[in-house]
Amino acid sequence: MDFIRDNLPYILAGISVGGQYALIAIGYTMVYGILRLINFAHGDMFMIAGLMGVYAVTWMPLYLAIPFVIIFTVVLGFLIERAAYRPLRNAPRMSVMISAIGVSYLLQNLALYVTGGLTKTYPTIPWISSTITVFGATTKVVTVITPILTIALVVLLMILIHKTKIGMAMRAVSRDFETSRLMGIQIDSVISMTFIIGSFLAAVGSILYFSNYTGVMPTAGAMPGLKAFVAAVFGGIGSIPGAVIGAFIIGICENIIKGMGLTTFSDAFTFAFLIIILIVRPSGLFGEKNIDKV
Amino acid sequence: MLKIENLNVHYGGIHALRGVNMHIEQGKIISLIGANGAGKSTTLRSIMGLVPKSDGKVIYKGEDITTTPTIKIVKGGISLTPEGRKVFPDLTVKENLLLGAYLRKNKAEIQKDLEWVYELFPRLLEREWQIAATLSGGEQQMLAVGRSLMSRPQLLMMDEPSLGLAPIIVKGIFDIIKQINEAGVSVLLIEQNAKAALEISDYAYVLETGTVVLEGPGKELITNDEVKKAYLGA
Numbered sequence: 142m143d144f145i146r147d148n149l150p151y152i153l154a155g156i157s158v159g160g161q162y163a164l165i166a167i168g169y170t171m172v173y174g175i176l177r178l179i180n181f182a183h184g185d186m187f188m189i190a191g192l193m194g195v196y197a198v199t200w201m202p203l204y205l206a207i208p209f210v211i212i213f214t215v216v217l218g219f220l221i222e223r224a225a226y227r228p229l230r231n232a233p234r235m236s237v238m239i240s241a242i243g244v245s246y247l248l249q250n251l252a253l254y255v256t257g258g259l260t261k262t263y264p265t266i267p268w269i270s271s272t273i274t275v276f277g278a279t280t281k282v283v284t285v286i287t288p289i290l291t292i293a294l295v296v297l298l299m300i301l302i303h304k305t306k307i308g309m310a311m312r313a314v315s316r317d318f319e320t321s322r323l324m325g326i327q328i329d330s331v332i333s334m335t336f337i338i339g340s341f342l343a344a345v346g347s348i349l350y351f352s353n354y355t356g357v358m359p360t361a362g363a364m365p366g367l368k369a370f371v372a373a374v375f376g377g378i379g380s381i382p383g384a385v386i387g388a389f390i391i392g393i394c395e396n397i398i399k400g401m402g403l404t405t406f407s408d409a410f411t412f413a414f415l416i417i418i419l420i421v422r423p424s425g426l427f428g429e430k431n432i433d434k435v
Numbered sequence: 436m437l438k439i440e441n442l443n444v445h446y447g448g449i450h451a452l453r454g455v456n457m458h459i460e461q462g463k464i465i466s467l468i469g470a471n472g473a474g475k476s477t478t479l480r481s482i483m484g485l486v487p488k489s490d491g492k493v494i495y496k497g498e499d500i501t502t503t504p505t506i507k508i509v510k511g512g513i514s515l516t517p518e519g520r521k522v523f524p525d526l527t528v529k530e531n532l533l534l535g536a537y538l539r540k541n542k543a544e545i546q547k548d549l550e551w552v553y554e555l556f557p558r559l560l561e562r563e564w565q566i567a568a569t570l571s572g573g574e575q576q577m578l579a580v581g582r583s584l585m586s587r588p589q590l591l592m593m594d595e596p597s598l599g600l601a602p603i604i605v606k607g608i609f610d611i612i613k614q615i616n617e618a619g620v621s622v623l624l625i626e627q628n629a630k631a632a633l634e635i636s637d638y639a640y641v642l643e644t645g646t647v648v649l650e651g652p653g654k655e656l657i658t659n660d661e662v663k664k665a666y667l668g669a
């Protein structure tokens with residue numbers, strides 16, 4: 142109990158950042174589930190969403206800026222798929238991966254050009270940036286609402302996937318393009334839908350994440366993106382519940398390590414963790430066996 | 436109802452279909468037999484628009500569907516039960532069947548057809564909530580056929596529906612094919628089980644290395660010496 146009491150602020154921070162990783166990780170895992178593609182540009186989409194948040198508040202009131210950021214990110218995700226992945230639908234998978242890496246650099250360089258390389262300060266969103274006290278630990282409201290919002294969105298997503306017609310089509314397409322086509326499913330729309338959902342969640346994640354960490358720079362997507370990716374691999378890439386659980390575990394471990402005064406090692410931990418998973422259990426917590434990994 | 440003229444298909448350098456001509460009449464059962472690798476599956480897959488055609492024409496109900504996208508062909512009333520069942524393994528039996536009706540909107544009609552499929556295959560009703568991967572091979576085949584029926588096809592194309600099934604179930608499948616046909620559905624059937632296929636067929640085509648080498652009424656082909664030797668093992 143002492144351990145929990147002493148570490149409460151770190152555990153809280155861990156749950157919060159875990160929720161933010163989860164929102165990014167879902168985008169990785171869903172795209173992988175359908176296209177068997179690791180969308181390297183996903184972390185940069187997250188960064189662009191953050192940057193858009195910085196600029197949007199200078200153009201419009203906050204209550205419009207938030208939906209604007211979300212819509213902008215969704216449209217961007219949709220367009221990236223259309224422009225960079227769809228034309229390569231029948232190409233070898235390696236070509237699509239290279240295209241994804243290209244998009245990633247393109248977004249980073251665009252951001253570098255627009256910001257001039259300066260770190261931009263994320264706007265303060267009233268209420269969610271204010272501080273509260275939970276079990277004697279002082280923290281921001283965003284820390285508390287992140288896991289709640291994350292879980293709520295994940296539940297909605299699971300309902301969409303398991304109870305609706307489009308969800309059924311998504312599950313079918315993720316298994317077998319050709320037979321799905323024979324059912325009359327429009328593969329391309331289902332894939333677009335996947336990118337739309339992934340981008341939407343990344344945009345929500347960016348608002349929560351940058352409200353906490355405030356600085357947005359062109360490489361700001363790299364670390365959270367990588368950690369979310371590790372979470373997705375840990376959970377078994379392709380599995381949504383796996384990615385969410387993986388993200389929470391990584392967020393919490395990372396912050397407890399920080400709490401022990403080993404901040405410098407917290408990132409190293411995540412990647413050491415990735416290597417161990419890949420060696421010990423390459424299919425992850427909930428992953429299917431026998432699917433080829435890229 | 437369906438006319439195939441001079442159909443040619445290439446897979447890279449392989450010339451898989453070399454000018455196939457076929458005619459499927461409305462309301463009939465037509466079968467397509469031939470050795471492994473003759474191009475039977477390729478014929479059906481290219482009709483559905485899954486494989487690009489390098490030459491030739493496909494005319495369905497007077498309309499040229501040579502380059503029509505698969506989704507429109509399905510909407511137009513052609514359904515393919517693919518070779519090797521291809522049920523969606525992690526979906527339930529019911530979900531698989533509902534995917535067959537993906538393009539249909541009328542819920543009441545879908546429900547009616549669902550009941551019809553369950554009547555044809557009572558096993559599927561018992562296993563309505565079971566995950567398709569856990570069905571036996573025969574049950575998966577029933578599911579694949581049922582799923583095709585759920586699109587309410589006017590032309591049902593079946594690629595080896597009896598593959599790997601016990602003789603008694605094969606007989607059941609053939610009975611059901613007849614039943615489906617009597618309900619007004621035209622059938623194009625690929626079978627390794629040439630005798631059974633020819634017996635229920637109004638007309639049949641024999642394919643060899645990408646060309647039709649023989650055709651005629653099913654009952655006639657059964658007695659044809661070449662067919663006997665090559666496909667009936669007699």
Ligand SMILES: Nc1ncnc2c1ncn2[C@@H]1O[C@H](COP(=O)(O)OP(=O)(O)OP(=O)(O)O)[C@@H](O)[C@H]1O
Nearest residue numbers: 446449451469470471472473474475476477478518
């Ligand atoms: N995707 C593909 N790529 C390359 N060649 C292919 C492909 N699909 C089929 N072929 C070749 O085309 C030829 C015809 O194949 P097809 O599957 O149509 O035969 P089939 O008559 O259905 O045989 P079976 O009775 O074994 O199912 C074969 O020589 C096969 O190797």
Ligand SMILES: [Mg+2]
Nearest residue numbers: 475476477518
């Ligand atoms: Mg075949």
